[in-house]
Amino acid sequence: xxxxWQSRSFAQAVADTxxxxxxxxxxxxxxxxxxxxxxxxLLDSETPDNDGKLEDHLLSMDEEGVERxxxxxxxxxxxxxxxxxxxxxxxxxxxxxxxxxxxCSGAALAAARSGIPVLFLSFEMTGREMxxxxxxxxxxxGHHDVEPLNELAEFPLYIREAAGWTIxxxxxxxxxxxxxxxxxxxxxxxxxxxxxxxxxxxxxxxVADISRSLKLLALRTGLAVVAAQQxxxxxxxRQSRRPMMSDFRESGSVxxxxxxxxxxxxxxxxxxxxxxxxxxxxxxxRHGETGNLPLHFDLSRRLFSSPERWPNFGANHGERA
Numbered sequence: 001x002x003x004x005w006q007s008r009s010f011a012q013a014v015a016d017t018x019x020x021x022x023x024x025x026x027x028x029x030x031x032x033x034x035x036x037x038x039x040x041x042l043l044d045s046e047t048p049d050n051d052g053k054l055e056d057h058l059l060s061m062d063e064e065g066v067e068r069x070x071x072x073x074x075x076x077x078x079x080x081x082x083x084x085x086x087x088x089x090x091x092x093x094x095x096x097x098x099x100x101x102x103x104c105s106g107a108a109l110a111a112a113r114s115g116i117p118v119l120f121l122s123f124e125m126t127g128r129e130m131x132x133x134x135x136x137x138x139x140x141x142g143h144h145d146v147e148p149l150n151e152l153a154e155f156p157l158y159i160r161e162a163a164g165w166t167i168x169x170x171x172x173x174x175x176x177x178x179x180x181x182x183x184x185x186x187x188x189x190x191x192x193x194x195x196x197x198x199x200x201x202x203x204x205x206x207v208a209d210i211s212r213s214l215k216l217l218a219l220r221t222g223l224a225v226v227a228a229q230q231x232x233x234x235x236x237x238r239q240s241r242r243p244m245m246s247d248f249r250e251s252g253s254v255x256x257x258x259x260x261x262x263x264x265x266x267x268x269x270x271x272x273x274x275x276x277x278x279x280x281x282x283x284x285x286r287h288g289e290t291g292n293l294p295l296h297f298d299l300s301r302r303l304f305s306s307p308e309r310w311p312n313f314g315a316n317h318g319e320r321a
Contacts, residue, residue, distance in 0.1 A: 013038040036172040066287075069185050069224050072110030074306045075293045079282050080260060084111075084185060084224040088259035088286075089215045091191075093231045093248050095241070097268045099278070100228040101125070102302050104187050105133055107226065112157035117183045121162040121170060123193035130159045137303045158183065166195040167213045178221055188214065190228035191254065208253035215257040229254060231263070241265050245283050259286040264304075266297055278304060 017035040068082030077083045084090055084107075094100040101124070112118045122130050134157075140148045158177060162170070170188065177183040188194065191214070196206030211227075218225040231247040243263025248254040255261065266278035278295035295304045 034168050036175070067184070067222075067224075069111045069116050070114055071107045073107075073280070073293070073295070073304065076262075076280060076282065079289050079291055079293075080285060081288045084226060085259065085287065086184065086222045086224050087218050088224060089211075089218045089257055090224070090226045090260040090262065091229055091248060091254050091258040092226060092262045092264070093229045093243055094264040095231055095235060095268070098264050098266055099297065099302070099304060100230070100264060101133075101189050102137075102297075103262075103264055103304050104189050104226060104228050105130065106137055106303050106305075108157060108185070108187050109134055109137055109155070111185050112155040115156065116185060117156040117158070117177075117181050118185045118187065119158045119160070119174060119177045119181075119183045120187045120189070121160050121165070121173070122189050123162050123165070124189065125161075127159050127161050133302065136301050139301060156181070162188075163193070164195065167197060167210045170194060171213065171217050174217060174223060174225075175221060178223060183223070185224045185226065186217075188225070188227040190230060192230060204253075211253040211257045227254075227258075242279075243281050243283065255284070258284065260284060264295075266295070275299060280304075 013035065016038070017031060020031045020034070066081075066088070067086040068077075068080070068084065069086075070077055070083045071080070092100055092103055094103070105120070108118045108120045120130065125133070134152065135149070138148060138152050140152065143149070158181060160173065162173075165173075174183070174186050191210060192207065194210050196209055198209075199206070201209075214225050214227055217223065229248050231243055235241055235243060235247050243265060245255045245261055247263070248261070260282070261284035263281040263283055264278065265281070267273035267275050269275075276297050276299060278297045280293040280295050282290045282292070284290065293306075295306070297304055
């Protein structure tokens with residue numbers, strides 16, 4: 001039976017939704033998404049009996065640490081104490097064509113291959129394009145490569161074409177997949193293409209709202225949220241292309257909200273240097289170390305990997321001693 005405060009809150013949520021549906025300036029799908037978000041927050045909210053006494057938090061320190069999910073790069077996992085953390089927001093930034101989507105799709109594939117359910121929201125690529133990318137990264141030669149295709153198809157990896165989605169829709173779908181499929185890691189590719197709740201606000205305020213919403217989503221659901229972002233063009237004017245936290249495009253809120261910030265760099269043209277030689281910069285790590293790592297980039301498979309594992313991806317398919 002619902003407590004009195006819960007009944008009143010649910011009734012108010014229904015009333016708010018009914019009112020918004022009657023307004024001509026509200027699209028029905030956005031209203032429904034906001035309604036789902038309200039209900040989810042009510043379901044996830046703490047009861048008044050939980051007053052946050054320090055003793056309760058001290059007792060929780062004896063419990064197991066934050067659940068971690070592999071990034072697919074072993075040295076990065078070590079720096080992050082095991083990988084992407086549940087309840088945490090990770091920002092991944094790079095210049096155009098360097099490989100932010102490549103890194104995220106490779107990380108999603110690695111996590112799913114380890115048995116972790118993953119939701120990948122693609123704001124730039126179709127599901128078919130993403131499937132082709134994942135086949136290349138997994139080392140599948142073509143449709144005739146039946147055994148690895150069947151293996152890949154069994155991974156708990158969910159891909160949605162999210163072009164035009166609002167942050168409300170992102171939250172609603174993430175919660176739905178978390179409940180229905182046990183998804184534990186969410187990839188958003190990429191943050192600047194997520195539609196804000198109020199398009200009339202200045203762009204930096206829109207991005208700030210999206211960034212804060214993703215952080216709150218991670219905290220309230222326990223999801224590990226990984227959001228890709230394009231870096232400012234200013235980086236190309238510097239003598240060194242090394243990414244900095246301030247390079248995250250359009251808003252400093254990403255820099256503030258994220259628990260972890262990762263920057264990627266590699267030559268994108270032959271005249272810039274070895275296109276296979278990349279670097280990863282762990283610029284912020286709220287709960288651990290920071291550092292820089294060399295990466296190898298496989299041009300044919302479009303896959304980043306650790307130097308000692310190059311050019312292998314997995315333990316079963318395509319591995320060589």
